[in-house]
Amino acid sequence: MRILLVEDDRLLGDGLQAGLTQAGYAVDWLRDGEAAVAALSTESFAAVVLDLGLPKRDGWSVLQWLRGRHDATPVLILTARDQLEDKVRGLDLGADDYVLKPFDLDEIAARLRALVRRAHGRPEPVITVGEIELNPAARTVKRAGQPVELTPREFDLLHLLLQNADRVLTRRVLEEQLYTWNDAVDSNALEVHIHHLRRKLGNELIRTVRGVGYTASAASSLS
Amino acid sequence: MTATPTYSLRRRLVWLLTSSVAAIWLLTSLVVYQRAHHEADELLDSQLTQVAETLLAIVAGGEVDHFVKELHENARRYPVPITFEVWRTHDGATERLVTSPGHSELETGTTLGFSEHPHQGTSWRFYAAQDNEAEYRVVVGQAHATREKLAREIGLSLLMPAALALPLMALAVWWVVGRTLRPVDVVARQVGALDAQALAPLDESGPLPDEIAPLRTALNALVRRVTEAFDNERRFTADAAHELRTPLAALKVQAQVALRSQTADSRQRALMQVMAGVDRMTHLVEQLLTLARVDPANQASPPPPLNPADIIAAVCAESLPQAQLQKQSVTVDGGPGCTVAVSATWLQIALRNLVDNALRYAGEGAHIQVRLAPSGAGCSITVADDGPGVAPALRAQLSARFVRGEVEDEGCGLGLSIVARIAALSHAQLELGDGLPRADGGHGFAATLHFSEAPGQA
Numbered sequence: 239m240r241i242l243l244v245e246d247d248r249l250l251g252d253g254l255q256a257g258l259t260q261a262g263y264a265v266d267w268l269r270d271g272e273a274a275v276a277a278l279s280t281e282s283f284a285a286v287v288l289d290l291g292l293p294k295r296d297g298w299s300v301l302q303w304l305r306g307r308h309d310a311t312p313v314l315i316l317t318a319r320d321q322l323e324d325k326v327r328g329l330d331l332g333a334d335d336y337v338l339k340p341f342d343l344d345e346i347a348a349r350l351r352a353l354v355r356r357a358h359g360r361p362e363p364v365i366t367v368g369e370i371e372l373n374p375a376a377r378t379v380k381r382a383g384q385p386v387e388l389t390p391r392e393f394d395l396l397h398l399l400l401q402n403a404d405r406v407l408t409r410r411v412l413e414e415q416l417y418t419w420n421d422a423v424d425s426n427a428l429e430v431h432i433h434h435l436r437r438k439l440g441n442e443l444i445r446t447v448r449g450v451g452y453t454a455s456a457a458s459s460l461s
Numbered sequence: 462m463t464a465t466p467t468y469s470l471r472r473r474l475v476w477l478l479t480s481s482v483a484a485i486w487l488l489t490s491l492v493v494y495q496r497a498h499h500e501a502d503e504l505l506d507s508q509l510t511q512v513a514e515t516l517l518a519i520v521a522g523g524e525v526d527h528f529v530k531e532l533h534e535n536a537r538r539y540p541v542p543i544t545f546e547v548w549r550t551h552d553g554a555t556e557r558l559v560t561s562p563g564h565s566e567l568e569t570g571t572t573l574g575f576s577e578h579p580h581q582g583t584s585w586r587f588y589a590a591q592d593n594e595a596e597y598r599v600v601v602g603q604a605h606a607t608r609e610k611l612a613r614e615i616g617l618s619l620l621m622p623a624a625l626a627l628p629l630m631a632l633a634v635w636w637v638v639g640r641t642l643r644p645v646d647v648v649a650r651q652v653g654a655l656d657a658q659a660l661a662p663l664d665e666s667g668p669l670p671d672e673i674a675p676l677r678t679a680l681n682a683l684v685r686r687v688t689e690a691f692d693n694e695r696r697f698t699a700d701a702a703h704e705l706r707t708p709l710a711a712l713k714v715q716a717q718v719a720l721r722s723q724t725a726d727s728r729q730r731a732l733m734q735v736m737a738g739v740d741r742m743t744h745l746v747e748q749l750l751t752l753a754r755v756d757p758a759n760q761a762s763p764p765p766p767l768n769p770a771d772i773i774a775a776v777c778a779e780s781l782p783q784a785q786l787q788k789q790s791v792t793v794d795g796g797p798g799c800t801v802a803v804s805a806t807w808l809q810i811a812l813r814n815l816v817d818n819a820l821r822y823a824g825e826g827a828h829i830q831v832r833l834a835p836s837g838a839g840c841s842i843t844v845a846d847d848g849p850g851v852a853p854a855l856r857a858q859l860s861a862r863f864v865r866g867e868v869e870d871e872g873c874g875l876g877l878s879i880v881a882r883i884a885a886l887s888h889a890q891l892e893l894g895d896g897l898p899r900a901d902g903g904h905g906f907a908a909t910l911h912f913s914e915a916p917g918q919a
Binding site for chain 1: 705712717
């Protein structure tokens with residue numbers, strides 16, 4: 239899942255990028271508000287982790303701009319200011335969550351999972367499609383109750399497909415959500431991952447929509 | 462609350478006004494009484510004269526017997542406050558014709574006009590008159606006590622209404638004073654309603670008298686100053702919280718990354734980041750402590766004048782290892798000697814921060830020049846570099862706490878705040894401007910401290 243991290247502090251940004259990548263996110267890290275606005279206006283992210291004190295354009299302004307264009311991307315605010323009015327202002331401007339520095343990496347990861355889940359309108363933490371169960375927090379997948387070993391990239395791809403079950407995801411959307419700017423993407427990498435997923439989870443789950451992309455659905459296993 | 466002695470302005474005003482009015486009233490009363498007495502005297506004198514002339518006319522007209530008879534009849538019914546005698550001088554012999562009833566013979570009779578004599582044991586006033594032929598002589602008299610009583614009654618009847626008016630006037634004064642002082646009450650209530658947590662200036666819309674308006678203006682000025690200082694402190698706390706929490710968050714996150722790293726390489730990298738974070742925190746904490754130490758209370762007063770050349774040389778020497786690492790050069794341009802009145806420690810801190818900033822921000826290979834020059838009666842010390850410089854619009858904000866230039870850097874944003882504070886406490890000016898010329902035609906950054914003449918050197 240691709241996350242945009244906007245944090246001007248070099249050490250903290252570096253740590254968050256490394257930590258969230260360890261937690262299975264594809265993290266793009268930007269260090270000022272202008273760059274964040276530029277990135278958000280052209281690409282889509284599963285969530286934004288936004289620091290408030292940013293050079294060039296502060297977090298408030300980025301948030302306001304984002305909500306002003308009716309972009310519902312979940313936003314998690316990072317701040318060192320614990321004044322109540324700051325929290326209220328952030329939430330009122332359209333932030334979805336608020337974390338006070340210093341924080342725990344696990345907490346950030348958990349909150350991001352919750353944000354993404356809620357953004358997809360799912361109250362339950364475990365995604366179930368047919369006989370496949372995916373637990374985003376534990377990053378585990380079960381097929382008919384039996385654990386299945388997946389590589390991080392395969393897991394992320396499955397997560398995306400199950401999250402948007404019964405919808406067709408284009409190659410571009412999938413690649414955008416899976417890879418950061420730093421990742422060198424092989425032109426047939428996606429096909430390779432899909433192939434591996436079908437081998438591990440059965441051919442019925444993921445269907446190719448020719449010329450468009452892929453879709454995952456429970457119904458396909460019945461047909 | 463200790464009971465500080467207070468007094469009511471209203472009570473004091475009423476008391477002072479009423480008592481001074483009463484004093485003036487008493488004085489005027491005395492004069493009025495005197496005047497009334499005098500007028501009564503004149504009136505009674507003219508009455509005496511009239512009675513004497515009338516008697517004389519009656520007697521000369523030969524009506525004496527009839528008059529005496531009538532007189533005795535009346536005297537039984539109405540006591541007359543006037544006594545009289547009538548004398549007749551005929552052929553050299555003088556005889557008393559009439560004496561007023563109830564009075565023994567008067568011992569007077571010789572001098573004409575007014576005179577004072579004792580009569581029946583008290584003091585009396587007499588008037589004697591005679592006709593043109595000096596045949597008849599009339600003497601009329603009146604007891605002083607009677608006259609006094611009359612004069613007093615006239616005087617008092619004039620004063621009575623004024624005496625009654627006095628308490629009424631006190632009431633009026635009480636009311637007027639209360640009404641006039643109402644704006645004071647209003648201001649007092651407004652001040653009483655001020656919230657110490659959220660000080661707000663008093664409402665300046667209501668009209669106030671000229672005497673009280675300055676009080677409200679001064680109060681509002683005070684409220685604004687206190688609010689500003691309060692806000693400043695609050696901002697500092699918020700800023701410091703931000704500046705401390707962010708590196709702490711970075712440390713924690715990097716440590717967690719290190720703990721979870723699957724490979725030795727990534728663990729090593731994260732641990733190096735932790736080390737860098739600790740170094741940065743150390744620098745920040747040291748700068749915060751320095752800022753706190755630059756306090757007027759810690760300064761020997763007044764600082765002895767000193768020549769900054771030695772301190773400049775020492776600070777530059779300290780910076781050399783760092784400069785060599787970054788391939789930078791540091792030169793000192795010492796002018797003719799001059800002295801400044803600043804604590805040596807503070808000057809050292811200020812210069813160290815300026816040179817440190819230059820090393821940090823001027824970039825690799827930059828040249829840094831520290832220049833000492835006499836300016837006016839004092840000294841100016843400039844630290845200039847040929848680095849990227851700072852846009853003029855941004856310079857003004859630089860000396861605020863926690864503001865960094867728009868550069869990729871790990872500085873904590875306190876250096877220039879510390880220098881600015883030292884400058885303010887040493888009566889020096891900190892000027893931020895263009896530095897040394899760069900090869901591309903632009904200018905680096907320069908910070909100049911202008912110290913005025915060392916006191917005691919004039």
